Amino acid sequence: MTRTIRCALSLVLTVLSLAATSCGAAPGARASSPAPDFSLPALDGRTVRLSDYAGKNVVLIDFWSTTCDPCLAEMPHLVELYKKHKDRGFVVLAVSLDGPESRAQVSSTVHDREMIFPVLLDEETTVAARYNPKRELPFSVLIGKDGSILHKRGGYQPGDEVVLAQEIERALNE
Known part of the structure; x- marks a missing residue:
């Protein structure tokens, strides 16, 4: 050549x-479109709306399933990121895509993985269809304090948490 x-x-x-x-x-890649609002039932029985947090906090929406090995491998990192940054206004909304027949499994996984942030149930996958139409798992959406989508990421490989931590830090400092 x-x-x-x-x-x-x-x-x-x-x-x-x-x-x-x-x-x-x-x-x-960074985007700047506003994050569509939604409400979903939480595992603890209350209803959670994105608008409860968006516009005030940096929010990570993490779509996951109990049958998704990369989702489960990523979860300890999300728990650590949440613990590290929650006092600065960082929120994780873990959106389970498991069906209604799997609620006991979701509860068990949440307990075993020490998921101390809100776990939401998208059993009909209506929210996932808006944010993650390809149904990739895991799939994360980072929303800035202004309510706009800053970052989307599908899949998980060891080391991805480093990049995510940098994105969260940048969003918290904006």
């Missing part, structure tokens, strides 16, 4: 990468 062709190919790939990032297509 000649040097000119390699340079041209490199330039095209760079432009495509920048375009994907600016369009929000890249993982972890």
Whole structure:
């Protein structure tokens, strides 16, 4: 391959990468659309609305399931991030996509994983359809203090919590 062709190919790939990032297509890209409000029943019986927190707190909505191994692997990291930042206005809303027949399993998992933040039940997946239409699991949405979506991320690999911690810190400092 000649040097000119390699340079041209490199330039095209760079432009495509920048375009994907600016369009929000890249993982972890910042967006600025307002987060749609919702209300869901919590595992403890109360009703939780996103608007109870959005516009005041930095909120992480985490879609998960008891049958999703990456979700369960990520959960201890979310618990630690919540403990570290809750006094600064950070909230985790863990949205379970398990069906009504799995409520006992959700309760058991919440207890075993020491999930001390609100656990919401999206048994009909209506909220997931608005935020996560591809139904990726886990799937996280970080919402800034102004109520806008700052970051979306699908999946979990060890080490992703470091990037998430940086995003949370940045959002708390804005």
